[in-house]
Amino acid sequence: MITGAGSGIGKACAVEMAREGAEVLATDIDRESARSTARDSGPSASFLPLDVSREGDWIGLAQRVSGGGGLDVLINNAGIGIGGDITALDLADWRRQQAVNLDGAFLGIKHMLPLIRDTGSRGAIINIASVTGIRASATFVSYAASKGGLIALTRAVARQCAAAGDGIRVNAIAPGIIDTPMFGGLEGISPEQAAQARGSAETLVPLGRAGSPRDVAMAAIYLASDEAGYVTGVTLPVDGGLLTG
Numbered sequence: 001m002i003t004g005a006g007s008g009i010g011k012a013c014a015v016e017m018a019r020e021g022a023e024v025l026a027t028d029i030d031r032e033s034a035r036s037t038a039r040d041s042g043p044s045a046s047f048l049p050l051d052v053s054r055e056g057d058w059i060g061l062a063q064r065v066s067g068g069g070g071l072d073v074l075i076n077n078a079g080i081g082i083g084g085d086i087t088a089l090d091l092a093d094w095r096r097q098q099a100v101n102l103d104g105a106f107l108g109i110k111h112m113l114p115l116i117r118d119t120g121s122r123g124a125i126i127n128i129a130s131v132t133g134i135r136a137s138a139t140f141v142s143y144a145a146s147k148g149g150l151i152a153l154t155r156a157v158a159r160q161c162a163a164a165g166d167g168i169r170v171n172a173i174a175p176g177i178i179d180t181p182m183f184g185g186l187e188g189i190s191p192e193q194a195a196q197a198r199g200s201a202e203t204l205v206p207l208g209r210a211g212s213p214r215d216v217a218m219a220a221i222y223l224a225s226d227e228a229g230y231v232t233g234v235t236l237p238v239d240g241g242l243l244t245g
């Protein structure tokens with residue numbers, strides 16, 4: 001089950017996981033894009049509109065999943081990016097940022113973890129964080145706070161699951177600069193700054209390019225697999241070496 005699966009990284013996770021044989025449930029606040037991802041993921045994929053910041057949506061999803069075939073893997077991927085100077089940031093925008101990026105993952109884990117436990121396949125939760133949650137960014141203050149919180153949440157829930165002995169692993173991925181439509185939708189900064197953030201990949205990133213959504217999806221497939229059976233509580237950078245500098 002993937003949130004924000006209508007575009008970019010979430011879509012790549014859906015398509016690549018379906019290719020690996022997973023039965024994918026693609027969800028997104030945008031119903032049509034979720035539908036299109038499910039179509040591109042093949043006949044075993046389905047879709048559902050879901051706003052991660054609305055607890056009622058998660059409760060509805062939980063009812064649907066518990067009446068179906070269970071749940072093995074949750075990918076909390078949905079996110080928005082609001083930039084700008086902190087003194088110019090409205091409280092409403094700060095809260096909207098946290099509501100999607102952090103509350104969304106909290107609600108997802110709260111309502112899906114019991115279903116993963118009931119399914120009994122051990123299972124995995126993967127949170128899509130960001131290098132911004134690890135290394136400071138002058139452009140994205142509230143975004144950085146949301147992703148730093150998500151990384152801390154990942155570690156804490158990994159410990160809870162380990163203590164519960166349920167075999168469920170909880171990890172995060174920290175993408176660097178990834179070529180997705182997100183750069184067109186960034187709020188609070190000028191189009192020039194957004195283009196600069198994306199365009200700086202060639203000079204900033206040690207591997208000399210922006211990453212692709214598939215680069216991130218491949219890391220998610222690893223973390224979801226039994227091959228990562230001894231990996232929990234980590235944040236895996238998928239950043240072309242950005243965090244080494």
Ligand code: NAD
Nearest residue numbers: 004006007008009029051052078079130175178180181182
């Ligand atoms: P994207 O804009 O291409 O896709 C994000 C998707 O989330 C969209 O389909 C959007 O409709 C959906 N969404 C937005 N608000 C939602 C909500 N309330 N409920 C459900 N769905 C919602 O972005 P992307 O680049 O693929 O980003 C995916 C994740 O990766 C985000 O969490 C983002 O912060 C993270 N990330 C991206 C980059 C990058 O460079 N693109 C870098 C680091 C981290």
